[in-house]
Amino acid sequence: MSGTLTPTNLRADYLVNPMGIQSGAPLLSWELSGDGRGLRQTAWQVEVASSPDALTAGSANLWDSGKVVSGKQSGIAYEGVPLESRARASWRVRTWDGTDQPGAWSQPSHWEVGLGGGGLGVFRVADWSAKWISLPMAPDDPLPGGINEGLDALVPTTLVRRPFTVQRPVRRARLYVTARGVYEARINGAIVGDHTLAPGWVDYNRRQPYQVFNVTDLIADGDNVVAATIAPGWFSGYVGWRDNSRHYGTEAQFLAQLEIEYDDGETDRVATDQDWRASDGPARYADLIMGEYHDARLDPTGWDAPGFDDSDWRRVRVSTPNSAVLVGDLSEPVRALEVIEPVNRIAVDDRTVIFDLGQNIAGRARITVSGPAGSIVRLRFAEWLQEGTLYTENLRRARATDTYVLAGGGQETWEPRFTFHGFQYVELSGDPDVIATATAVGRFVGSDTRRVGHFECSDDRINQLYRNIVWGQRDNFLSIPTDCPQRDERLGWTGDAQVFIRTATTTMDVMPFFRKWMVDVIDAQRADGAFSDVVPNAVILTHSAPAWADCGIIAPWTLWQVYGDTRIIDDCWDAMVRYLDNIERRNPDGRWVNDRGNDFGDWLSIDANTDKELIGTGFWGYDARLMAEMARATDRHDAAARFEAMHRRVAEAFVAAYVAEDGTIRSGTQTAYLMALRFGLLPDHLIPLALEHLVADIRARGTLLTTGFVGVSYLCPVLTAHGHADAAWDLLFQDRFPSWLYPVAHGATTIWERWDGWTEHKGFQDPGMNSFNHYSLGSIGEWLMASVAGIDTDPEAPGFERVRITPLVDHRLDHAGATYDSIRGRIASSWRRDGETIHFDVTLPPNTTATVRLPNPGGAPVIEGSVPVETAEGISGVRARDGVTELVIGSGSYAFRVG
Ligand code: BGC
Numbered sequence: 001m002s003g004t005l006t007p008t009n010l011r012a013d014y015l016v017n018p019m020g021i022q023s024g025a026p027l028l029s030w031e032l033s034g035d036g037r038g039l040r041q042t043a044w045q046v047e048v049a050s051s052p053d054a055l056t057a058g059s060a061n062l063w064d065s066g067k068v069v070s071g072k073q074s075g076i077a078y079e080g081v082p083l084e085s086r087a088r089a090s091w092r093v094r095t096w097d098g099t100d101q102p103g104a105w106s107q108p109s110h111w112e113v114g115l116g117g118g119g120l121g122v123f124r125v126a127d128w129s130a131k132w133i134s135l136p137m138a139p140d141d142p143l144p145g146g147i148n149e150g151l152d153a154l155v156p157t158t159l160v161r162r163p164f165t166v167q168r169p170v171r172r173a174r175l176y177v178t179a180r181g182v183y184e185a186r187i188n189g190a191i192v193g194d195h196t197l198a199p200g201w202v203d204y205n206r207r208q209p210y211q212v213f214n215v216t217d218l219i220a221d222g223d224n225v226v227a228a229t230i231a232p233g234w235f236s237g238y239v240g241w242r243d244n245s246r247h248y249g250t251e252a253q254f255l256a257q258l259e260i261e262y263d264d265g266e267t268d269r270v271a272t273d274q275d276w277r278a279s280d281g282p283a284r285y286a287d288l289i290m291g292e293y294h295d296a297r298l299d300p301t302g303w304d305a306p307g308f309d310d311s312d313w314r315r316v317r318v319s320t321p322n323s324a325v326l327v328g329d330l331s332e333p334v335r336a337l338e339v340i341e342p343v344n345r346i347a348v349d350d351r352t353v354i355f356d357l358g359q360n361i362a363g364r365a366r367i368t369v370s371g372p373a374g375s376i377v378r379l380r381f382a383e384w385l386q387e388g389t390l391y392t393e394n395l396r397r398a399r400a401t402d403t404y405v406l407a408g409g410g411q412e413t414w415e416p417r418f419t420f421h422g423f424q425y426v427e428l429s430g431d432p433d434v435i436a437t438a439t440a441v442g443r444f445v446g447s448d449t450r451r452v453g454h455f456e457c458s459d460d461r462i463n464q465l466y467r468n469i470v471w472g473q474r475d476n477f478l479s480i481p482t483d484c485p486q487r488d489e490r491l492g493w494t495g496d497a498q499v500f501i502r503t504a505t506t507t508m509d510v511m512p513f514f515r516k517w518m519v520d521v522i523d524a525q526r527a528d529g530a531f532s533d534v535v536p537n538a539v540i541l542t543h544s545a546p547a548w549a550d551c552g553i554i555a556p557w558t559l560w561q562v563y564g565d566t567r568i569i570d571d572c573w574d575a576m577v578r579y580l581d582n583i584e585r586r587n588p589d590g591r592w593v594n595d596r597g598n599d600f601g602d603w604l605s606i607d608a609n610t611d612k613e614l615i616g617t618g619f620w621g622y623d624a625r626l627m628a629e630m631a632r633a634t635d636r637h638d639a640a641a642r643f644e645a646m647h648r649r650v651a652e653a654f655v656a657a658y659v660a661e662d663g664t665i666r667s668g669t670q671t672a673y674l675m676a677l678r679f680g681l682l683p684d685h686l687i688p689l690a691l692e693h694l695v696a697d698i699r700a701r702g703t704l705l706t707t708g709f710v711g712v713s714y715l716c717p718v719l720t721a722h723g724h725a726d727a728a729w730d731l732l733f734q735d736r737f738p739s740w741l742y743p744v745a746h747g748a749t750t751i752w753e754r755w756d757g758w759t760e761h762k763g764f765q766d767p768g769m770n771s772f773n774h775y776s777l778g779s780i781g782e783w784l785m786a787s788v789a790g791i792d793t794d795p796e797a798p799g800f801e802r803v804r805i806t807p808l809v810d811h812r813l814d815h816a817g818a819t820y821d822s823i824r825g826r827i828a829s830s831w832r833r834d835g836e837t838i839h840f841d842v843t844l845p846p847n848t849t850a851t852v853r854l855p856n857p858g859g860a861p862v863i864e865g866s867v868p869v870e871t872a873e874g875i876s877g878v879r880a881r882d883g884v885t886e887l888v889i890g891s892g893s894y895a896f897r898v899g
Pocket of ligand 1: 483484489493495496600603769774
């Protein structure tokens with residue numbers, strides 16, 4: 001009998017057919033499809049060859065793993081012939097399901113190795129012959145309206161170009177390309193690839209990510225041109241607050257190597273060097289925070305194609321390389337994704353019109369206008385309107401203004417390419433004739449992470465909250481996890497990322513995104529081991545704030561739990577150990593007293609002040625516990641014992657210093673109780689007492705929360721885990737201030753930075769810090785997925801190898817549910833009530849099992865399909881206890897009925 005499982009969605013290093021792989025041993029993974037219940041993968045075989053044809057002809061000339069008896073389907077390291085720069089590896093996989101015969105081979109997939117410069121593969125430095133080129137730029141003269149006044153780092157974009165000829169048939173061509181700054185590359189008039197703001201943000205002093213594009217089809221017979229536009233981006237433009245710029249250098253630079261392989265096997269290279277020519281671009285400046293000024297009259301038509309006369313273009317400057325390592329990009333690119341049509345056009349006066357997108361986004365506006373040459377249209381952006389005009393105070397010093405100067409002669413459509421804004425409203429102003437017919441749409445820009453989770457229930461307010469969580473994430477995952485997309489900040493705050501990462505994993509596949517950012521986190525680590533408050537560490541340059549710096553431990557732990565990948569632990573291990581060593585060295589008595597850096601506390605809590613030393617000590621204890629778990633998962637037995645002991649010691653110090661015999665905890669805040677309960681710091685006898693105090697505080701306030709960034713993500717999970725799901729539900733449905741639904745009731749389309757960003761009694765908060773697009777308080781998303789829909793991983797079998805299905809039912813909802821595309825494939829769980837009966841539908845992908853816990857307070861018989869669960873196929877271990885029917889299922893779809 002032949003096997004029933006077919007591998008699908010093959011990925012290498014979590015990406016589909018990636019190019020530019022820098023690791024010698026990328027991690028392979030696949031999902032499985034197959035019908036029926038209880039399907040298991042009992043063995044796998046991977047074949048890797050230098051071409052798909054070799055593969056199908058049965059010649060696995062790079063690696064044949066042979067039959068490996070194992071249920072693993074992710075995190076499988078390539079162990080074949082070491083691959084050289086540029087090598088392309090085609091691979092396929094088949095699996096066994098317990099029967100003698102294997103299932104069918106998967107469709108072939110591939111990965112391609114990048115160019116030398118570090119990593120574990122076989123690389124040669126000679127692989128790179130390209131040189132960094134640039135055109136020194138001075139700031140422009142004052143532009144109309146004084147728009148660039150006082151902003152020295154606003155310089156024109158640079159165009160670079162290089163003609164070349166091709167005289168033989170081309171077999172393959174690749175463009176290896178990057179910028180210190182941001183770039184858009186072109187070949188023969190066509191934009192290469194569909195990335196924007198590439199190469200993204202890292203610490204360019206240490207690391208320089210590059211992209212690889214397959215450009216075979218763009219190369220022409222005869223005359224060709226390779227070209228690019230470069231802009232300052234994060235490298236030399238404005239980043240962070242108070243007009244901070246030029247963090248890494250003074251001018252944007254470009255590096256590209258076009259490699260052409262001919263049919264006859266010969267190769268050619270066109271690499272950036274002194275022979276390239278450069279000119280100012282039509283954008284008189286293009287800056288992430290300040291905006292873009294594009295004069296379409298200056299567009300040198302045809303500059304990126306053959307036949308253009310560049311005799312008056314200038315010679316480029318060639319710079320010496322710095323010590324940064326060139327690395328193939330590890331994460332999903334930033335892309336300009338969907339177009340958002342406005343829901344409203346508001347004519348302010350005959351020179352001004354506002355378009356309302358109906359959704360707060362990160363991105364740009366695309367305008368269509370017509371009018372005479374030289375007519376100027378100005379675009380301004382805001383998250384809110386106040387008395388019919390844009391509310392821009394909360395943008396602080398982000399000018400967030402685009403300017404378009406018309407070329408004239410018909411309809412013109414323009415969208416900037418080297419900036420982004422955070423906005424729901426875009427205002428166009430200019431000559432009345434132009435404004436009368438002007439139109440605008442929104443264009444969302446963000447890291448193109450794959451959507452994996454969808455939650456839905458019968459209450460539209462909760463659905464809107466969920467949409468706000470997802471939008472808050474999309475708007476802020478732009479190369480790095482930023483705090484906000486609108487004001488002069490947009491930094492990778494580690495605390496924000498730490499509290500939100502688990503929620504982030506429930507909506508998008510964020511493994512490549514965070515694997516890349518964890519490298520940045522380690523790059524930003526202080527010499528003594530302290531992790532940084534923002535990553536990449538620009539503007540702030542401080543480290544070690546509790547709950548921020550702890551991201552360096554919590555993020556890898558979360559990624560391991562969700563994706564089952566222990567390589568992330570190995571990659572971060574030394575940095576994590578250094579981090580805890582440093583805290584321990586400076587704090588000999590087990591409380592985090594010294595070196596708490598910026599010590600933000602429970603940031604933006606409301607009417608509650610949690611002791612900061614307590615927060616620090618709590619996180620230290622938590623980190624130690626997570627380290628012990630990660631040590632066990634990677635067979636580091638001594639370390640496991642050491643960190644367990646550290647956890648116990650810190651927990652004891654915590655209790656001795658802050659916890660009284662009646663279970664009250666210093667500060668008495670919800671966050672203090674939540675941390676103690678969540679971090680496993682309390683001895684058993686104090687747990688119920690601490691819980692009582694927590695619930696009493698919530699109830700005494702009229703069922704209101706007080707938590708800030710630090711405590712908020714633990715609120716509903718801790719209450720639920722300790723038998724107080726009713727309080728969690730009540731908080732969810734609360735719509736009085738402060739609550740999750742308060743902003744929803746007042747028109748929010750994203751998560752706000754502050755509970756009181758806007759209130760009926762006070763209006764807008766202090767514009768000095770009041771973003772309407774910050775994801776942290778949206779960390780309740782993990783509870784919607786794990787508890788309301790009921791889908792979670794089992795900590796004992798990470799990566800959803802064993803799933804926990806624990807739906808919670810509440811009388812205020814008729815139905816709720818979610819689907820989640822885990823690393824092992826799609827999991828679904830939903831429930832709906834029908835009178836006294838509750839239906840639970842559960843689907844698991846092959847090669848997983850789940851412990852299902854169905855609420856059943858009356859102890860009613862549980863039916864699956866049309867038979868009692870006890871006799872249903874694929875179900876085992878049925879038992880009833882504490883008002884719950886518990887059972888174990890294998891893969892497949894199940895329809896349960898209770899009552
Ligand atoms: C950021 C926050 C960050 C905080 C730390 C703010 O300016 O926007 O998200 O965590 O500072 O103090």
